[in-house]
Amino acid sequence: MEKWDVVVVGAGPGGSYAAKTAAELGLKTVFLERGKYPGEKNSSGAGLGTRWWRDFPEIMGELPKLPSYRRIDMIVIKVVDEENRLRLVQGTTGSDRDGSRWSGSLDKGMAGASIYRADLDPLIADLAVAAGAELREATLATGVIMEGGVVRGVVTEKGERLAAEVVIAADGAMSTMARSAGVRNRWGGGCTLVPQVDFACDEEKLDAVVGNAEWCWFGPFNGAYQVNFRESFHLGAGKWLRPDWDTRPQDMLKRVMEIPAFRKFCKVVEARPREYQAHLLPWLKKPPKTFAGGMMLVGDAGGFPCPLDGEGIWHACMSGRIAAETAAWAISRGDVSERALAEYERRWKASPLGLEHSFGSEFVEIWDHSIFDPELMKRLIQLILEMSEIHPFSVLFDWSDDHVSCLNQHIEHLFDLLPEFSQFGKRYIKPLNAAISPRVVRRALLQAKVRMPALRLLPDEAYLKALSLLNKRLGERLKGTAGR
Amino acid sequence: MEEMDFEVKELVYRGEGDTGDFISLDPERCDGCGLCAKVCSAGLWSLKEGKARLAPRYRELCLECAACWEICAREAIDFSYPAGGTGVTIRYG
Numbered sequence: 001m002e003k004w005d006v007v008v009v010g011a012g013p014g015g016s017y018a019a020k021t022a023a024e025l026g027l028k029t030v031f032l033e034r035g036k037y038p039g040e041k042n043s044s045g046a047g048l049g050t051r052w053w054r055d056f057p058e059i060m061g062e063l064p065k066l067p068s069y070r071r072i073d074m075i076v077i078k079v080v081d082e083e084n085r086l087r088l089v090q091g092t093t094g095s096d097r098d099g100s101r102w103s104g105s106l107d108k109g110m111a112g113a114s115i116y117r118a119d120l121d122p123l124i125a126d127l128a129v130a131a132g133a134e135l136r137e138a139t140l141a142t143g144v145i146m147e148g149g150v151v152r153g154v155v156t157e158k159g160e161r162l163a164a165e166v167v168i169a170a171d172g173a174m175s176t177m178a179r180s181a182g183v184r185n186r187w188g189g190g191c192t193l194v195p196q197v198d199f200a201c202d203e204e205k206l207d208a209v210v211g212n213a214e215w216c217w218f219g220p221f222n223g224a225y226q227v228n229f230r231e232s233f234h235l236g237a238g239k240w241l242r243p244d245w246d247t248r249p250q251d252m253l254k255r256v257m258e259i260p261a262f263r264k265f266c267k268v269v270e271a272r273p274r275e276y277q278a279h280l281l282p283w284l285k286k287p288p289k290t291f292a293g294g295m296m297l298v299g300d301a302g303g304f305p306c307p308l309d310g311e312g313i314w315h316a317c318m319s320g321r322i323a324a325e326t327a328a329w330a331i332s333r334g335d336v337s338e339r340a341l342a343e344y345e346r347r348w349k350a351s352p353l354g355l356e357h358s359f360g361s362e363f364v365e366i367w368d369h370s371i372f373d374p375e376l377m378k379r380l381i382q383l384i385l386e387m388s389e390i391h392p393f394s395v396l397f398d399w400s401d402d403h404v405s406c407l408n409q410h411i412e413h414l415f416d417l418l419p420e421f422s423q424f425g426k427r428y429i430k431p432l433n434a435a436i437s438p439r440v441v442r443r444a445l446l447q448a449k450v451r452m453p454a455l456r457l458l459p460d461e462a463y464l465k466a467l468s469l470l471n472k473r474l475g476e477r478l479k480g481t482a483g484r
Numbered sequence: 485m486e487e488m489d490f491e492v493k494e495l496v497y498r499g500e501g502d503t504g505d506f507i508s509l510d511p512e513r514c515d516g517c518g519l520c521a522k523v524c525s526a527g528l529w530s531l532k533e534g535k536a537r538l539a540p541r542y543r544e545l546c547l548e549c550a551a552c553w554e555i556c557a558r559e560a561i562d563f564s565y566p567a568g569g570t571g572v573t574i575r576y577g
Contacts, residue, residue, distance in 0.1 A: 036499060036569045041548070042577050117577055138569025157567060174550045174563065186554055193551045195525060197490065198576040232576060241523060241555045249525045249551070250492055257488055266488060273488070275576045276495035278525045278549040 004030050006327050007154050007164035008133075009141045009177050011038040011125050012117075014299030014316030015170030017056075019135075020128035021324035022168075027331065029133040030162065031125075032154075034140040034171075038125035042117030043172070043279035043300075044196055044236065046313050047072060047214050047227050049112040051352070056317055060113070062123055068116035068229040073212040078261065079381055080219040086261040087385055091213070114214065114229050120313070141171070143180040150293035150337065151181050166327040166336050167295045170320060173280035175301035181292050187303070189242050190284040192310070195249035196236035201271040203231035209269055217256050220378040224256045232274070238281060238310065240368075249278050283310050285361040290345055293338035296323040304353065307360035308367075318353045362431045369428055376424075383417045386410065441474075442481045492525050496547060497573045503543045503566030507552070511535050513560035520552040520561060528552075536560070548572050 006022045008015045011033035019031035035041040053060050063069050079088040129135050145153040145161060153163040154177070169177035173191060178184050206228060215226035224237040237252040239245070256262055265271075280300075287303035290296060298304070299316030306315060326344040330336045348354055370376060398406035442464065449455050449463055458466075468475030514535045521529040521536070526547055528539045539545065548571055553563035565571070 034565055034568045036573070040573050041571075042574055044577060118575065140565055140568035142564065174553065176564065186556075186559065188557075191554050193523060193549065193554075196577070197495070200576075234577075241551060243517075243519065243555075243557070245519060245522050245555065247522070248527075249523065250490075254489065263488055273490040273495060275497070275574070276490065276492050276525070276547075277572075277574055277577050278547050278551065280550055280554055 001153075001161045001163050002030075003163045004028050004153075005165050005331055006030075006168060006324070007162050007166075008032070008168045008170055009154060010034075010170035010172060010299075010301070011128075011135060011137075012042065012121055012170060012172065012299060012316065013124050013313045014301075014320040015168070016121065016124040016128045016320075017317040018168045018170060018298055018320035018324045019133040020124070020131045021321045022327060023128060023131035023133040025324065025328040027324075027328055029128075031128060031133055031135055032139045032141050032156070033125075033135065033137045036138050037122065038135070038137070039116075039118045039121030042121055043281070044117065044194060044234070044277070046117060046120065047112055047114050047311070048313065049311070051314060052112060055314070055352075058127065059120075059124060059317075063113050063115055063120075066115060066119040066123065068114070068119050068232070070114040070228055070230050071212045072112050072114055072214055072228075075214045075216060077216045077218060079384060080217065080259050080261070081381060081385075082220050082378060084219070084259050086259070087381075088388055090388065114227050116229060124317075142176065144177055144295065146181065151295040164294070165331045166341075168298060168320070168323050168327065169295060169301045170298045170316070171301050173282050173300045175297065177295065178297055178301055181295055183289055183292050183295075183297065187241075187282055187284070189240065190282060190303070192238040192240050192281045192283045193249055193278060194236055194238040194281045194310075195253055195276070195278045196234050197250075197253055197273050198232055198234055198275040198277075199266065199271040200232050200274045201266075201269040205269040206231065206233070209265060217259065217262065218377075218381070219256075219259070220381065221255050222252055224253065233271070238283075240283065241280075250276065281305060281310055281312065283307065283364065285364045286357045290319075290348070291338065291341040293341065294336050296326065296341060296344045298323045304357075306356060306363075308356075308363040315353060315356075318351060319348055322348045322351060322353070359432060359435045362428070362435070365431075366428045369424065379417070379420060383414075383421055386414045386417055438477050438479070438481045441477055445478075492547075493545065496526075497575055498544070499570055499573050501567065501570035503570045505543070506564045506566050507538060507542060507546065508562045509536055509538055510560045510562070513558045515558055515560075517558075519555045523551040523555050525549065525551075546571075 005027035006029045008019045008031035011031050015031055019029050022029040075092045077090045081087050140157040141154045142157050143155050144151045151167050155161055169175055171177050210228050217224045222237050222239055227234045235253055282300055282303045282305055284303045290302040298319040304315040304319050305312030330340050446460055468478055516534040518531050526545045528542045530537050550563045553561050
């Protein structure tokens with residue numbers, strides 16, 4: 001039987017990054033890919049955010065050379081009403097507070113890059129091979145080898161047995177490894193299905209119409225994302241796989257393709273549907289158990305995708321890196337038991353990955369009670385449109401009546417809509433208050449103090465103490481910030 | 485404006501090679517709820533005499549998404565994967 005330090009199952013971003021890290025740490029590493037090559041069985045093209053430049057600069061430096069690359073500077077949200085009319089176009093982009101922070105050219109906010117997984121996956125796999133890991137393509141792992149309740153390796157479809165000190169399962173949402181080791185079975189309501197269509201189009205026309213942006217479509221139906229590549233784009237949607245599922249997956253996309261503004265856009269950029277794919281995407285409040293004796297789960301297999309936006313590639317690479325580092329640590333100590341590998345969970349929870357999931361429940365609840373409820377979406381869109389009217393240009397330039405009447409009508413309508421959403425805000429948005437760091441709360445309170453002449457002479461700590469006495473909960477939040 | 489539509493089966497590419505069997509149904513467990521048929525983009529599941537039925541040609545039509553496996557609360561559907569190096573090839577994803 002072959003003997004390895006680490007066997008990684010799956011050569012998607014998480015598996016390849018784990019293999020790269022393990023090899024760099026001097027571990028004898030093999031990674032297995034069921035496709036003919038990494039990227040063949042990929043799941044969905046990707047928008048990569050600016051944190052990629054901070055965490056994986058060796059990947060980002062190579063991206064612009066790849067055929068599908070498009071630089072992304074903003075996201076444009078397009079909102080349509082019940083009659084399919086385009087009513088609002090809103091760009092979301094970050095403040096240019098510290099443009100040099102990570103990449104030298106990209107701001108904070110929703111900026112980054114679009115890249116096909118067919119391009120990205122081979123790139124990361126190549127880095128792993130260059131680091132000394134061995135890649136085996138067209139190799140399907142069918143189960144784990146268990147001894148005394150501990151995973152000791154994997155078995156392939158051809159009956160080969162690969163012994164390993166540690167197995168890193170990066171085999172996607174359906175993770176055969178996790179099931180075979182008895183870590184989990186189905187997600188049971190915590191997994192979405194994502195149908196997606198690739199459209200080929202004209203590069204220059206896409207440059208002119210879309211530029212360096214991703215698009216999103218929202219309306220009284222499930223929202224859809226439009227990831228724009230060099231000379232193509234993806235239209236995708238998603239919904240939790242639960243007993244109330246009521247549509248053919250492709251019809252979620254066909255609904256968006258009925259929007260006249262979308263069709264016109266397609267016509268102008270000469271778009272034609274070129275490929276259809278459907279994938280599972282775990283979208284959980286928090287990852288369930290991510291380790292067993294002798295095994296760690298990374299990426300989708302571990303349930304790591306972002307609880308707010310479903311992005312999973314950064315999460316896969318981060319968890320892959322942490323799993324490989326934990327493997328090296330455990331192997332060097334000669335203990336890969338379940339108890340020892342609990343270290344993996346401690347480490348990812350202490351990383352940015354854990355911070356993102358620490359409010360997973362709140363993030364998921366927001367989606368669960370808004371976008372996936374078409375009736376609520378109808379009213380939410382009214383609210384969004386009305387709120388966007390309370391904007392210097394819109395209110396002043398409403399031509400439906402004299403401008404004083406218009407202003408009053410808008411305010412009145414807004415107050416009609418608000419109570420309906422106050423409950424939503426209270427239940428699903430307000431809990432996120434707890435995510436605001438005490439340091440930020442403290443700073444905001446002190447800035448407010450400066451604007452109040454009567455309080456200006458009061459010492460900072462006395463002022464905060466007084467506020468804490470007036471509001472007990474605020475006091476709790478500010479605990480331990482004194483003197484910072 | 486001209487029609488813009490697509491047929492799933494015309495937009496899926498496949499390599500050569502025998503996938504082997506990779507989906508199976510345990511009729512004892514199936515309660516005929518029909519959710520597998522609703523979530524399948526390729527329309528591979530139907531209901532016959534109160535039980536789910538998998539299209540015999542599923543090996544050449546399946547998209548390998550495993551939605552049928554995930555949605556089945558009775559765990560009547562077993563899903564593995566096509567043999568290594570066979571099945572769907574995603575070119576533009």
